[in-house]
Amino acid sequence: xxxxxxxxxxxxxxxxxxxxxxxxxxxxxxxxxxxxxxxxxxxxxxxxxxxxxxxxxxxxxxxxxxxxxxxxxxxxxxxxxxxxxxxxxxxxxxxxxxxxxxxxxxxxxxxxxxxxxxxxxxxxxxxxxxxxxxxxxxxxxxxxxxxxxxxxxxxxxxxxxxxxxxxxxxxxxxxxxxxxxxxxxxxxxxxxxxxxxxxxxxxxxxxxxxxxxxxxxxxxx
Ligand code: SAM
Numbered sequence: 001x002x003x004x005x006x007x008x009x010x011x012x013x014x015x016x017x018x019x020x021x022x023x024x025x026x027x028x029x030x031x032x033x034x035x036x037x038x039x040x041x042x043x044x045x046x047x048x049x050x051x052x053x054x055x056x057x058x059x060x061x062x063x064x065x066x067x068x069x070x071x072x073x074x075x076x077x078x079x080x081x082x083x084x085x086x087x088x089x090x091x092x093x094x095x096x097x098x099x100x101x102x103x104x105x106x107x108x109x110x111x112x113x114x115x116x117x118x119x120x121x122x123x124x125x126x127x128x129x130x131x132x133x134x135x136x137x138x139x140x141x142x143x144x145x146x147x148x149x150x151x152x153x154x155x156x157x158x159x160x161x162x163x164x165x166x167x168x169x170x171x172x173x174x175x176x177x178x179x180x181x182x183x184x185x186x187x188x189x190x191x192x193x194x195x196x197x198x199x200x201x202x203x204x205x206x207x208x209x210x211x212x213x214x215x216x217x218x219x220x221x
Contacts, residue, residue, distance in 0.1 A: 008040050011052040015039075019054050020072045029082070030075055033102035034068065041127060042093040061113040063210060065093045066155060070207065077190050077204055078151040078176040080104050085146065087168070089139030089177075089212070090155030094120035094132070100153075101132045108146050110139035112213060140214035142168040149173060157186045157209040162216035169193045176204075182211035182218060 016034045025031070040051035042065055047057045056064040075096075080086055084104040088097050091109035093116070101107045109132060111117045117136040124132045135143060139154070140162045147168035154177035165175055173193050180186025188204040211218045 008038060008051060012038070015052040015054075015068055019069045023069055025069075025072045025076050027076055029080075029103045030072055030099075033075075033099045034072065036102055037095065037098045038127075039065075039068065039095060042095040042098070042123065059093045059116070060119055061115045063092050063113065063116065065095050066209075071096045071099065073205070074153050074155075074176050074188070075100060075103070077188070078153050078174045080151050084150035085148075085170075087139075087143055087146070087149040087152045087165075088155065089152070090210075091120050091134050092116055092155060094123050094129075094134060096153070096155060097132045097134070098124070098127065098129045101129045104151075105131065106146075107132045108135060108143050108149075109133070110135045110137050110143060112136070112138055138214035138217075140164070140212060140216035144168060151176070154178065154212060155209065156212035156217070157182065157207075158212035158217045160216070161189065161191055164216065166191070166193070166199065171195050171197065177212075178207050178209040 040048045056067050059065050080100050080103050086100050086104045086107045088109040091097055091111035097107045097109035121134040142164040148170035150170050150173050152165050152175045157178035157180050172195055175191040178186040179189045185206050188207045190202045192200045213220045
């Protein structure tokens with residue numbers, strides 16, 4: 001297991017202190033995950049020196065790795081905890097999946113871009129995150145083979161919460177996803193399935209994400 005890249009340990013700790021803890025995220029499991037996963041290892045050579053900046057960065061296939069604070073807020077909102085089975089839609093670089101794998105039992109991360117699936121799968125193997133599975137497909141369909149999920153997080157913004165995610169959510173489970181049009185300001189939404197099966201919906205924050213493209217998302221233009 002690789003936990004520290006060469007020369008980035010101080011920058012990583014400063015990122016945790018200023019961007020995560022400094023903005024009110026205090027869950028020790030989340031802080032420890034951000035301390036242990038080397039963000040620089042999820043970036044290409046060209047962007048590695050910017051790994052601990054307070055912003056998203058480009059990755060392959062014209063996509064992005066999200067801002068660390070946004071990833072931390074989503075993991076916090078989704079109440080990811082030890083023992084959970086988590087579905088992430090929009091694996092991208094694999095960074096968020098790797099972070100959640102430090103807290104949960106297992107993470108299934110779906111990505112629609114084959115190039116990213118290949119890069120992220122190899123990365124997980126190389127870095128030793130063996131409780132993460134990167135799967136290729138349209139994540140708006142969920143991943144019925146591994147359902148039910150305790151938490152479902154989307155790293156791309158849809159028009160609505162896909163019906164299949166609600167079906168594949170465990171009782172007591174949480175969905176956290178951005179909802180809104182591509183290019184516009186979107187709303188980060190949380191849906192909780194009560195033990196009795198009722199759905200509780202909350203709007204958390206204004207965000208900006210790339211589009212969720214698929215059968216229950218936006219079209220691929
Ligand atoms: N979580 C990622 C990380 O840590 O690097 C960031 C992901 S990026 C903001 C959003 C990703 O969602 C893109 O890689 C995009 O290809 C993917 N995506 C969009 N629609 C999707 C869908 N229906 N199923 C799976 N992935 C999708």
